[in-house]
Amino acid sequence: MADTVSSPDVRTILDVGGYRTALEWTARRAEAFVIPLAALVVGMVLFSLFVLAVGKSPVQLYETMWRGGFGSWFSIQNSLSRSAPLLLAALCVALPARLGLVVIGGEGAIVLGGVAAAAIGVALNGAPSFLVILLMGVGGAAAGGIWIGVVGALRHYRAVNETISSLLMAYIAIALMNHLVEGPLRDPASLNKPSTQPLADIYRVGNIPGMEVHWGLVVGIIACVLSWLLIEKTRWGFAARIAGGNVRAAQVQGLAVGPLIVGFTALAGGFAGLAGMLEIAAVQGSANGSLAAGYGYTGILVAFLARHNPLAIIPVAILLGGIDASGGLIQRRMDLPDATVLVLQGMLFIVILFSETFYGRFKLFNPDLWQRPDFLRGNV
Amino acid sequence: MTGKFMLSRRDLLKTSAAGAALGLASAAFPIRAARAAAATVGFIYVGPKDDYGYNQAHAEGAASLKGVEGISIVEEENVPETVDVQKTMESMINLDGASLIFPTSFGYFDPHMLAMCAKFPDVQFRHCGGMWNKDKHPMNAGSYFGYIGMGQYLNGVVAGHTTKSKKLGFVAAKPIPQVLLNINSFLLGARAVDPAITCQVIFTGEWSLAVKEAEATNALIDQGADVVTCHVDSPKVVVETAAGRGAFICGYHANQSPLAPEKYLTGAEWNWAKVYKMFVDDLMAGKPLPNFTRGGLADGFVKMSPLGPAVGEAARKQFDATLAEMMKGGFSVIKGPLKSNKGAVVATEGQAFVETAIELESMDYLVEGVVGSTA
Numbered sequence: 001m002a003d004t005v006s007s008p009d010v011r012t013i014l015d016v017g018g019y020r021t022a023l024e025w026t027a028r029r030a031e032a033f034v035i036p037l038a039a040l041v042v043g044m045v046l047f048s049l050f051v052l053a054v055g056k057s058p059v060q061l062y063e064t065m066w067r068g069g070f071g072s073w074f075s076i077q078n079s080l081s082r083s084a085p086l087l088l089a090a091l092c093v094a095l096p097a098r099l100g101l102v103v104i105g106g107e108g109a110i111v112l113g114g115v116a117a118a119a120i121g122v123a124l125n126g127a128p129s130f131l132v133i134l135l136m137g138v139g140g141a142a143a144g145g146i147w148i149g150v151v152g153a154l155r156h157y158r159a160v161n162e163t164i165s166s167l168l169m170a171y172i173a174i175a176l177m178n179h180l181v182e183g184p185l186r187d188p189a190s191l192n193k194p195s196t197q198p199l200a201d202i203y204r205v206g207n208i209p210g211m212e213v214h215w216g217l218v219v220g221i222i223a224c225v226l227s228w229l230l231i232e233k234t235r236w237g238f239a240a241r242i243a244g245g246n247v248r249a250a251q252v253q254g255l256a257v258g259p260l261i262v263g264f265t266a267l268a269g270g271f272a273g274l275a276g277m278l279e280i281a282a283v284q285g286s287a288n289g290s291l292a293a294g295y296g297y298t299g300i301l302v303a304f305l306a307r308h309n310p311l312a313i314i315p316v317a318i319l320l321g322g323i324d325a326s327g328g329l330i331q332r333r334m335d336l337p338d339a340t341v342l343v344l345q346g347m348l349f350i351v352i353l354f355s356e357t358f359y360g361r362f363k364l365f366n367p368d369l370w371q372r373p374d375f376l377r378g379n380v
Numbered sequence: 381m382t383g384k385f386m387l388s389r390r391d392l393l394k395t396s397a398a399g400a401a402l403g404l405a406s407a408a409f410p411i412r413a414a415r416a417a418a419a420t421v422g423f424i425y426v427g428p429k430d431d432y433g434y435n436q437a438h439a440e441g442a443a444s445l446k447g448v449e450g451i452s453i454v455e456e457e458n459v460p461e462t463v464d465v466q467k468t469m470e471s472m473i474n475l476d477g478a479s480l481i482f483p484t485s486f487g488y489f490d491p492h493m494l495a496m497c498a499k500f501p502d503v504q505f506r507h508c509g510g511m512w513n514k515d516k517h518p519m520n521a522g523s524y525f526g527y528i529g530m531g532q533y534l535n536g537v538v539a540g541h542t543t544k545s546k547k548l549g550f551v552a553a554k555p556i557p558q559v560l561l562n563i564n565s566f567l568l569g570a571r572a573v574d575p576a577i578t579c580q581v582i583f584t585g586e587w588s589l590a591v592k593e594a595e596a597t598n599a600l601i602d603q604g605a606d607v608v609t610c611h612v613d614s615p616k617v618v619v620e621t622a623a624g625r626g627a628f629i630c631g632y633h634a635n636q637s638p639l640a641p642e643k644y645l646t647g648a649e650w651n652w653a654k655v656y657k658m659f660v661d662d663l664m665a666g667k668p669l670p671n672f673t674r675g676g677l678a679d680g681f682v683k684m685s686p687l688g689p690a691v692g693e694a695a696r697k698q699f700d701a702t703l704a705e706m707m708k709g710g711f712s713v714i715k716g717p718l719k720s721n722k723g724a725v726v727a728t729e730g731q732a733f734v735e736t737a738i739e740l741e742s743m744d745y746l747v748e749g750v751v752g753s754t755a
């Protein structure tokens with residue numbers, strides 16, 4: 001982010017001591033922070049009204065949320081563990097979104113990634129642990145990648161709406177998982193909760209040292225950073241952004257839009273599949289119905305709130321993990337139903353989507369529009 | 381212990397020679413003693429507390445403890461069977477000081493509750509579902525469950541008297557042993573009235589899937605069923621859909637009669653209040669909590685909803701007689717000669733399985749007269 005934007009024009013000459021450049025640099029970037037933060041505040045104020053309407057104190061509510069989500073080391077770890085799967089699930093939405101595709105079926109890729117990983121872990125029982133865990137990761141990512149890659153291919157080659165197809169394929173994926181864990185992959189000992197055979201302990205992914213948060217958090221953060229580099233710093237990312245802006249223009253430029261769409265959707269599904277693998281290897285220990293826990297759907301919220309910026313996904317996922325973590329304390333301390341935090345999430349979602357319309361509307365964030373002597377205008 | 385503390389307090393205050401302060405201190409003490417003996421009990425539900433079903437049955441049990449002196453209750457609903465439930469248990473222990481936790485959903489047991497048992501050896505965990513095994517699981521863990529199949533048999537008796545079409549309907553979640561036993565019990569109860577009765581079953585595949593439950597109920601009624609029951613987490617949709625179509629309903633998990641007062645016949649309900657009171661009494665008395673607890677109608681773990689207005693005299697008589705028989709103990713729903721609906725012999729002449737029989741826990745068949753398939 002250390003690049004500068006000023007070109008050698010008259011403004012640079014007039015920039016005494018670099019203040020103006022620094023100010024412009026800040027102003028240009030401030031928009032991306034100020035608008036979402038303002039939206040967050042507005043959402044919280046609206047939610048306060050809702051809380052008042054049900055006869056509770058918003059101050060007590062936010063205080064409880066803080067305590068439950070971030071107020072102690074235990075709460076922070078609680079929030080981080082909940083955010084770990086959301087990072088990868090959100091990438092499944094954010095990457096295709098850069099190509100202009102709205103993929104909402106990440107849940108399917110998570111579920112199949114988990115089943116594939118569990119099957120590999122059981123089939124290779126006895127092999128060295130690093131190899132098995134690696135193959136589980138590769139297998140999970142491949143299963144998820146193929147699933148969402150198909151959505152991308154259907155979109156590009158057969159013009160099937162990706163939003164609908166990904167959602168319907170998520171239902172198919174869950175049905176497929178149920179069939180597999182209740183049929184061919186079922187551990188006969190799992191009578192009342194059909195599951196695959198449990199993974200041996202050596203194939204389980206543990207916690208980050210010094211924390212009670214599994215390694216999925218680190219994998220998720222690395223995936224977000226790599227995705228950001230891919231989109232912002234590589235020619236594939238550049239091509240994707242062009243195709244996302246205007247497919248025809250991208251095709252006229254000679255960009256291979258088809259492979260680009262299939263590649264990005266497959267990568268996105270791969271991340272979601274990896275989330276499923278981590279859910280199996282780090283949390284569940286065997287694949288069963290609990291895999292369809294809704295991470296794929298919360299991931300949509302995270303990606304939209306982060307405006308599909310992979311780096312912004314990290315704080316947003318942690319914030320939502322914190323809201324989720326505090327939901328329990330709100331129920332217990334304030335006697336409010338679980339749906340309370342869903343109302344908050346919904347309000348934030350709507351307000352942040354609405355705030356999208358404010359980008360580029362404030363002169364404050366656009367130094368090019370700042371008042372300058374008329375004679376400079378020609379140099380802008 | 382009280383006397384010892386009073387004494388030291390008195391010694392301390394002797395030098396200050398403040399009689400008023402002494403009175404204040406002894407007045408304040410009983411409150412502290414009560415607090416010291418108090419315990420916090422946590423309840424965790426997989427769905428909403430007011431689902432007219434599985435979770436409501438547990439929440440009603442929890443609510444019954446609210447008047448018990450020295451006990452405070454903390455509850456959390458809609459907790460998925462993921463790392464979330466582990467963190468919820470930890471949060472109840474760390475932030476609320478819970479010393480006994482009831483994670484009520486089947487899927488909470490392995491690995492989630494077991495992980496917390498290892499992490500908090502001083503906290504007691506009791507899980508609904510009957511998975512605990514002393515060779516495999518720690519002593520601060522345990523299970524409780526009820527034999528509710530008998531309740532479905534009684535449902536069947538009333539349904540058998542009420543049906544005109546001789547066709548019953550059953551909306552089921554998954555073909556697992558607990559559910560299969562309920563389906564078989566329901567049909568066998570009805571066949572105790574009329575051996576020509578059949579029961580069609582539709583599996584929705586999920587514990588809570590409102591749309592499919594409504595579709596399944598409609599499909600059963602379209603095919604002639606005029607009494608419907610179910611085994612899904614929340615029977616609300618099934619009850620309302622069936623009542624809307626004019627069919628009669630036998631309830632499950634909790635009392636659903638407020639949803640369809642005219643059409644509700646009776647229902648097989650959990651009576652967790654009894655079970656939770658038992659655990660809490662032991663906890664307050666400082667006794668070790670049992671690790672493996674089970675019971676049926678006779679033990680008060682299961683109860684029947686009051687019979688509805690549509691239940692006829694003959695049905696009422698046979699219901700009461702069968703219930704009285706069950707209360708005596710030794711009643712068998714599954715008894716020979718009995719075949720599965722695929723023709724395999726599941727009980728030979730003279731063979732009978734009482735509700736505690738271990739064979740029933742791996743049930744994988746539907747009995748003759750049930751229309752449907754386990755796979």
